[in-house]
Amino acid sequence: MRDGIPRFVPEDNYAKSFGYQWNAHRLTQLDSYVGLPVSRDRLLRESGWTADELQDREVLECGSGAGRFTEVLCQTGAAVTSFDISKAVDANATSNGRFANLRLLQASIYDLPLVDESFDYLVCLGVIQHTPDVERSFKTIFRYLRPGGKFCIDVYAAIVAYPHLRQLLRPVTKRIPPGKLYSVVQSVAPRLLPVSMRLGAVPRVGDYLTRLVPVANHRHLGLTDSQTLRTWTILDTFDWLSPQFERPQPRRRLERWCRDLRLSEFEIERIRGLYVVRGTK
Ligand SMILES: C[S@@+](CC[C@H](N)C(=O)[O-])C[C@H]1O[C@@H](n2cnc3c(N)ncnc32)[C@H](O)[C@@H]1O
Structure with missing residues (x-):
């Protein structure tokens, strides 16, 4: 525990550039700072959820960065558990620590101090392509979602027609x-x-x-x-x-992972350079 945040990873880990980035830009992408609902619109558009349905639900947010989506989730009245492997959690705590419905942890997807199947909703945006083993990351986070719970995960799309300098x-x-x-x-x-x-x-x-x-x-x-x-x-x-890992994924592979997990319902939508995977466990 440091500064009121339980910590379950070494201070120096592969995501230190993210710790640097999100503390340098603690406010940049927060809707409350920008004055526009950019993060709110993205979260609701990608997930297909309404803000109302999240109220009083147990929500797990994986890889929260500076907390642009944490803020939106907390505003819905959900009970939000949010974690990040990097020191970004310090920025998130400074910005969103005022929400009584937020529990923040510094922890890794691969080793979470959480109870299996204890969440109603699972959100993971902009994260898993930056982990060393994307398949393991994708499959591991589902452990914490209860059967019948809803999920929304996005990942950089591996598209041959999408090269970038x-x-x-x-x-x-x-x-x-x-x-x-x-x-x-x-x-x-x-x-x-x-x-x-x-x-x-x-x-x-x-x-x-x-x-x-x-x-x-x-x-x-x-x-x-x-x-x-x-x-x-x-x-x-x-x-x-700056990220140590960046591993875009093809649609077919994401479909295979969803089938491996025997999800009761899922769909994959391409939005610009992302695949958004959403559905019900
Ligand atoms: C591009 S940022 C996205 C942050 C936030 N979701 C957003 O969209 O603003 C990716 C985040 O994933 C975190 N991350 C990478 N590997 C992780 C892991 N194994 N466990 C938890 N978080 C991880 C990084 O520290 C970083 O803050």
Whole structure:
């Protein structure tokens, strides 16, 4: 236990770049900070759930980062258990610690101090492609969901038609200490953003052209304020270039894992570069 958070992993682990990132950007993606329901819309759109149905339910959130979805879940009145392997939990605690319905842990998917089949809902967004064994991560989290419980997990889609220049850079950039890499991203990404914007505006092929510039471009999110857009660009460009693991998955493999788990109902939807897997256990 440190700073009121139970800790079940070594301080120094493979996800330390995430700890750095989410403490540097504790507020950036929180709806309450942005003033727009970006995270709320994404969570409800991907899961197909309503905020009302979550009230008083036991919800497990895996890999919560700075807590953009933790905030949304807590606001529904659910009893939320949220964990992350990295020091991101400290940022989450600072922002969302005020919610009496939140229990936060620093722990790994692979070794959770939780009771099997004790949750009604399972949420895991933006996480499992960043773990060393994606199949094991995917299958392990279902242990904690009760039969008949609902789940929503998203994962980077492995799509042949979706190459991006950043994929060539990451094998090198992930070896750079987080503080140094962050300084480079902070100075270079804002300069590349206008280039990416111009390419993105080219009719029909704009989306493909932006992939030639290794900078996160969130023009589709409706962030109208240029300072907000710039900050999201720095955060997500770092998020692309720094993780130790990034393993996108093909749809067929996800289908196979769902069948292995004998889920009573599931569907897989592609949303931009993600596969969203949702259903009932
Ligand atoms: C890209 S961030 C997404 C955070 C949050 N879900 C969001 O969408 O803002 C991925 C998170 O997964 C966490 N993570 C990676 N491996 C993990 C593991 N084995 N157990 C728990 N969390 C893990 C990282 O520390 C990081 O905060």
